[in-house]
Amino acid sequence: MTKERLELLSDEVLHNLAKKVGLKSKAEWSRITLINSIIDAMEEERSETESLLNLAISMESKKYSVTIDEELDFSYDVDEEMEFPHRYNENMLHFMLRDNSWGFVLLDIKNSFYQQYQNDFGDIELILRVIELEDSIYKKDDIIDYFDIQIEKVEKARYINLPNEESFYCVELILRTSNRDVLVNRSQVLATSRNHVNYIMGDNDKLKTIVKLSGFSNVEDSYVAQKNYNRILPIDSMEEES
Amino acid sequence: MCSLNNSQGLLSLVLHAHLPFVRHPEYDKFLEEKWLFEAINETYLPLLRTFRGLEAKGVDFKLTMSFSPTLSEMLIDPFLQDRYLEHLESMLELAEKEIIRTRTNPEENKMALMYQKLFSENLVDFKGTYNKDITAGFKYFFNKGNLLLITSAATNAFLPNFSEYPEVVRAQIVTAVDSFRRVFSERPQGIWLPECGYYPGLEDILKESGLKFFISSAHGVMYSDTIPDRGVFAPVVCSNGVSVxxxxxxSGKDIWSPIDGYPGDVVYREFYRDIGFDLPLDYIRPYIQPDDVRVNTGFKYYAITGTEDKKYYNQTTAENKISEHVDNFIYNREKMIKKVSAVFSDRPVLFTAPYDAELFGHWWFEGPKFLEKLFVEIQKSKSLGNCTPLEYLEAYPDNQEINPVFSSWGEQGYAQVWIDSTNDWIYRHLFKIIEQMIELTERYPDATGLKRRALDQAAREVLLSLASDWPLIMKTGTTVPYATKRVKTHILNFHKIYESLSENIVQTEWLTKLEKKNNLFPDISYLVFQKI
Structure with a gap:
């Protein structure tokens, strides 16, 4: 979007654009000031976005930039009739890995299902239980630890921090009544990976050299640096550490 | 020239060519179709000329190229071929106007003439040499053994996000392999995983389709339980025999880095200054969007230089710089060979260097020339050779067994780009249609006639909705309304088919229209989504 194109737009459209780029336009601003401020804000926004991206992704996004800022191209605005349902009114739970320490959960509970328990038990709570497992297949005996997150019925998605790298996790959607927990759904089991080279005591010098030449920090340094990063240690092991 | 066995180092360049499926016959001119036209103009045809140039010089180059199925389906589509031709003719017309307009400015005029030459050569190649199907050009070098062509997932889905549904991952892979066979008349032996997205277990689905190797991010291998003895300088192998x-x-940083990467050198052509934005509307109007939205035309007259005082591009200076950068690239690899050889010397040091194909030419205008010069110099090198992954595996079949880990080449190395607050809303709807698609294969295990057509189209719509390009665009902020509309349209198309089948009424006219519009994967069978 060039200055020239902005100059062709009406005042009303310019003020809307200003809002869109996060600018609080003032009534006393002249048209020129408004246009210049929009251009500056867009430039700032663009450089912020670009700095967030890694090189490959940045390159890829260039393929899609035939105009300078398509945000302002209104010709493909989504039709109103294309509004999607907020939910599908079903019992569902999906668990995806965002990275090695964060998961993304999508959930829903069917109205009639929820209603039935509410009628029978009065106050009920919805719980997301994050379970850490020994293995990639869920077995009760393989549960290492778990924690519960109380959620609102309206909540349909959540990012969850997974405390440990190199572990297995699944999530359960639980309906808690006054006297029991009802399992609504259990997700797939996902493995969190380590975010560093796997240092093993006694690794030889050659291995350390090749790790460094491969573009990764010295194994010992990286182990120390990463050890407690994003980690929530269980209370008992914290005692051991001290 | 070094061979696979007597060289100290081997460069395995991999160019990944991809564009999402953008085909809009319902519009006279469609902005996003320009992604394809620009890539053909500035990357694919110049690359083919580079290959022909190398052939003429007797250089036995080795290069791997992956073509995403959405891209190769577009390249063989007669409608898009004709549209590209119209675009090219319009660019030639603009070149002529530019030659006249710039006649009093010798520097601009020189550039206008350069673009006229580029587009004229493109016209001759596209119409004459390749009869509008440029895949023939790549196939020629594939058959000749210079180029190893590999596939990618059908619609570039970021596969780790769909690990819950192996049916989807398999549908992406099987459809890709089938499409590759139809376009290139051979089975692919390797795959470019979209965005290098890997999750443990994916190799089983790859192996089912006969795929022998994939390219991974460095940490995908380096963060595994076992540190690879040869680091990233040799492939490893999964327990099922698929190589990584x-x-x-x-080698990536030399070219990718925005700070000191070669393409950022001040003498190279500036990507961001284009006459589509610089010249008066009345003049440029026929070559931009019909509603006066200014777009890149491909006519760029400046060198990168500084932000304030842009200098005109000088082709000769740029070409000299290419030689310098090629020398530096080879020097850096040779330096690394020496260091790595201290760790292992039983085989050559391998440099797997993947790049987006469109980097070469489209963004880095001099990229194809860099490649040409690079292969010429490698031919002369006494220590550095080049090979494809498949050739490497033939020469060195025994590789260390390692279990790679979840990884990608995206920002921060995992799925952060494709699961983000800007795009995470899509997954609820995608998972819904995936489940319904799987359900349809159970409900109709042997559909025929109109029902079969509807089911096959449903499968196409699901695949198209899964493209990782849409969440990527939502995250990066370019053409967001278009990406949003595309995801929604494919999901709604699917729902319409699903409901029609449930009611046992399929609207033939609507279906035919949709089949004609989203016409990729003509041989697809909806049963590709069958439950595993």
Missing amino acids: FPREKE
């Missing part, structure tokens, strides 16, 4: 080629970081 980790990306070598330094």
Whole structure:
């Protein structure tokens, strides 16, 4: 979007654009000031976005930039009739890995299902239980630890921090009544990976050299640096550490 | 010239060519179709000329190229071929006007003439040499053994996000392999995983389709339980026999780095200054969007230089710089060979260097020339050779067994780009249609006639909705309304088919229209989504 194109737009459209780029336009601003401020804000926004991206992704996004800022191209605005349902009114739970320490959960509970328990038990709570497992297949005996997150019925998605790298996790959607927990759904089991080279005591010098030449920090340094990063240690092991 | 066995180092360049499926016959001119036209103009045809130039010089180059199925389906589509031709003719017309307009400015005029030459050569190649199907050009070098062509997932889905549904991952892979066979008349032996997205277990689905190797991010291999003895300088192998080629970081950085990467050199052509934005509307109007939205035309007259005082591009200076950068690239690899040889010397040091194909030419205008010069110099090198992953595996079939880990080459190395607050809303709807698609294969295990057509189209719509390009665009902020509309349209198309089938009424006219519009994968069978 060039200055020239902005100059062709009406005042009303310019003020809307200003809002869109996060600018609080003032009534006393002249048209020129408004246009210049929009251009500056867009430039700032663009450089912020670009700095967030890694090189490959940045390159890829260039393929899609035939105009300078398509945000302002209104010709493909989504039709109103294309509004999607907020939910599908079903019992569902999906668990995806965002990275090695964060998961993304999508959930829903069917109205009639929820209603039935509410009628029978009065106050009920919805719980997301994050379970850490020994293995990639869920077995009760393989549960290492778990924690519960109380959620609102309206909540349909959540990012969850997974405390440990190199572990297995699944999530359960639980309906808690006054006297029991009802399992609504259990997700797939996902493995969190380590975010560093796997240092093993006694690794030889050659291995350390090749790790460094491969573009990764010295194994010992990286182990120390990463050890407690994003980690929530269980209370008992914290005692051991001290 | 070094061979696979007597060289100290081997460069395995991999160019990944991809564009999402953008085909809009319902519009006279469609902005996003320009992604394809620009890539053909500035990357694919110049690359083919580079290959022909190398052939003429007797250089036995080795290069791997992956073509995403959405891209190769567009390249063989007669409608898009004709549209490209119209675009090219319009660019030639603009070149002529530019030659006249710039006649009093010798520097601009020189550039206008350069673009006229580029587009004229493109016209001759596209119409004459390749009869509008440029895949024939790549196939020629594939058959000749210079180029190893590999596939990618059908619609570039970021596969780790769909690990819950192996049916989807298999549908992406099987459809890709089938499409590759139809376009290139051979089975692909390797795959470019979209965005290098890997999750443990994916190799089983790859193996089912006969795929022998994939390219991985460096940390996908380096963060595994066992540290690879040869680091990223040799492939590793999964327990099921599928090989993994980790990306070598330094060779990547030489070209990718926005700070000191070669394409950022001040003498190279500036990507961001284009006459589509610089010249008066009345003049440029016929070559931009019908509603006066200014777009890149491909006519760029400046060198990168500074932000304030842009200098005109000088082709000769740029070409000299290419030689310098090629020398530096080879020097850096040779330096690394020496260092790595201290760790292992039983085989050559391998540099797996993947790049987006469109980097060469489209963004880095001099990229194809860099490649040409690079292969010429490698031919002369006494220590550095070049090979494809498949050739490497033939020469060195025994590789260390390692279990790679969840990884990608995206920002921060995992799925952060494709699961983000800007795009995470899509997954609820995608998972819904995936489940319904799987359900349809159970409900109709042997559909025929109109029902079969509807089911096959449903499968196409699901695949198209899964493209990782849409969440990527939502995250990066370019053409967001278009990406949003595309996801929604494919999901709604699917729902319409699903409901029609449930009511046992399929609207033939609507279906036919949709089949004609989203016409990729003509041989697809909806049963590709069958439950595993």
